[in-house]
Amino acid sequence: MAIETLLDFRSPDTCKRLVIKIGSNLLVDGEGRLRTEWLRTVVLEVKTARDRGQEVVIVSSGAIALGAAKMGIEGGGRSTLSEAQACAAVGQIALASAWSDLLAEQDLLAAQMLLTLDDFESRRRYLNASATFDRLLSEGVVPVVNENDTIAVSEIRFGDNDRLAARVAQACTADGVILLTDVDGLYDRHPNEPGAERLSQVRGVTDEIHAMASAESGSSVGTGGMTSKLLAAEIAERAGIALAIMNGSEDVPMSRALAANSATLFLPKRGDSARKAWIGGRLRFAGSITVDQGCVDALRENKSLLAAGITGVEGKFERGDVIPVHAPDGRMIAKGVVEYEWHEVEVIKGRSGIELRTILGYAPRAAVIHRDHLVML
Numbered sequence: 001m002a003i004e005t006l007l008d009f010r011s012p013d014t015c016k017r018l019v020i021k022i023g024s025n026l027l028v029d030g031e032g033r034l035r036t037e038w039l040r041t042v043v044l045e046v047k048t049a050r051d052r053g054q055e056v057v058i059v060s061s062g063a064i065a066l067g068a069a070k071m072g073i074e075g076g077g078r079s080t081l082s083e084a085q086a087c088a089a090v091g092q093i094a095l096a097s098a099w100s101d102l103l104a105e106q107d108l109l110a111a112q113m114l115l116t117l118d119d120f121e122s123r124r125r126y127l128n129a130s131a132t133f134d135r136l137l138s139e140g141v142v143p144v145v146n147e148n149d150t151i152a153v154s155e156i157r158f159g160d161n162d163r164l165a166a167r168v169a170q171a172c173t174a175d176g177v178i179l180l181t182d183v184d185g186l187y188d189r190h191p192n193e194p195g196a197e198r199l200s201q202v203r204g205v206t207d208e209i210h211a212m213a214s215a216e217s218g219s220s221v222g223t224g225g226m227t228s229k230l231l232a233a234e235i236a237e238r239a240g241i242a243l244a245i246m247n248g249s250e251d252v253p254m255s256r257a258l259a260a261n262s263a264t265l266f267l268p269k270r271g272d273s274a275r276k277a278w279i280g281g282r283l284r285f286a287g288s289i290t291v292d293q294g295c296v297d298a299l300r301e302n303k304s305l306l307a308a309g310i311t312g313v314e315g316k317f318e319r320g321d322v323i324p325v326h327a328p329d330g331r332m333i334a335k336g337v338v339e340y341e342w343h344e345v346e347v348i349k350g351r352s353g354i355e356l357r358t359i360l361g362y363a364p365r366a367a368v369i370h371r372d373h374l375v376m377l
């Protein structure tokens with residue numbers, strides 16, 4: 001069966017668990033008011049999906065924009081971090097209450113989950129979040145997720161909710177993610193440019209695909225533009241999850257886009273194991289290593305990463321950390337769990353296996369990164 005036919009976002013057989021992400025520019029109008037009537041139509045679609053036997057997780061932006069309007073702060077409330085955090089604190093309570101009320105109208109129970117980047121980077125917290133999603137979904141509840149903006153400072157922040165949605169999808173082992181935004185998909189150049197054409201399908205987010213997108217948002221309240229959606233698509237494709245970008249501006253947006261076949265679908269590349277998908281989705285690193293071309297070739301043949309191929313060590317990682325591996329041209333080609341501390345790698349880099357015992361003074365480990373804990377990008 002062709003892979004495309006496996007990806008019906010409306011079918012509980014092919015898409016049992018669905019994550020729907022709604023951008024700020026859809027949730028609030030030009031005056032910063034919640035678009036309640038429109039949201040009601042989205043909730044209707046959620047109800048229809050639930051009735052079909054699908055499980056739905058919502059990732060909802062909009063807290064900062066809503067809070068700014070409530071506090072009378074002009075410009076969307078993002079002038080400083082403290083302003084954004086204060087706006088988020090005010091806006092989130094209104095946002096959660098709106099979701100709770102609208103879902104209740106359809107006899108659906110809402111749950112709020114506020115998460116930070118760190119909750120996904122620490123394996124223990126990631127598994128905790130996964131377990132909570134599982135439990136909520138098995139109870140028939142609809143989790144409504146946002147970034148915990150009030151405490152997330154820049155280093156531990158997604159900033160955009162696109163990557164948050166992809167990480168949520170991974171954590172709850174979803175089959176599909178829909179990013180609802182103000183444009184009907186990825187265009188081959190900025191959609192305002194003459195001659196821009198929408199791609200209906202993307203198989204692999206390559207450099208060429210990245211070059212089509214800009215990080216500029218289409219509105220004063222959105223963040224990350226198309227760039228953050230492509231980063232989300234990369235996380236999803238590696239985790240074996242289909243992702244679609246759809247225009248959410250009109251009522252019942254998903255039914256419209258699916259009926260008209262107007263969206264960009266990113267096909268999943270492969271289904272890594274849950275642990276490998278977690279490794280591949282990591283975004284923060286204490287350090288990294290650079291390897292020679294021979295090592296790059298070996299890794300592509302599914303071999304482990306050995307000290308002999310390492311040419312450089314950057315940063316101060318510890319044993320057990322997930323670190324990126326760079327090719328000689330600086331491109332990140334893999335991520336994996338490192339078996340040594342940074343200073344040990346510094347002394348064993350470029351050395352062959354038989355030398356390692358003498359250099360280290362103890363029996364060396366099988367590899368610097370074992371292939372079972374390595375994910376090629």
Ligand SMILES: Nc1ncnc2c1ncn2[C@@H]1O[C@H](COP(=O)(O)OP(=O)(O)O)[C@@H](O)[C@H]1O
Nearest residue numbers: 023024181187189212214217218222223225226
């Ligand atoms: N190649 C592209 N294709 C489509 N949209 C693009 C592209 N490059 C930049 N964009 C911009 O990305 C915007 C969507 O991102 P953003 O405003 O951050 O939305 P959201 O708040 O829904 O996350 C579009 O309105 C468009 O202006």
Ligand SMILES: N[C@@H](CCC(=O)OP(=O)(O)O)C(=O)O
Nearest residue numbers: 023024061062063064161223
């Ligand atoms: N967490 C933030 C949303 C971040 C953001 O702007 O995301 P998006 O509108 O999806 O680009 C909020 O609730 O305001």
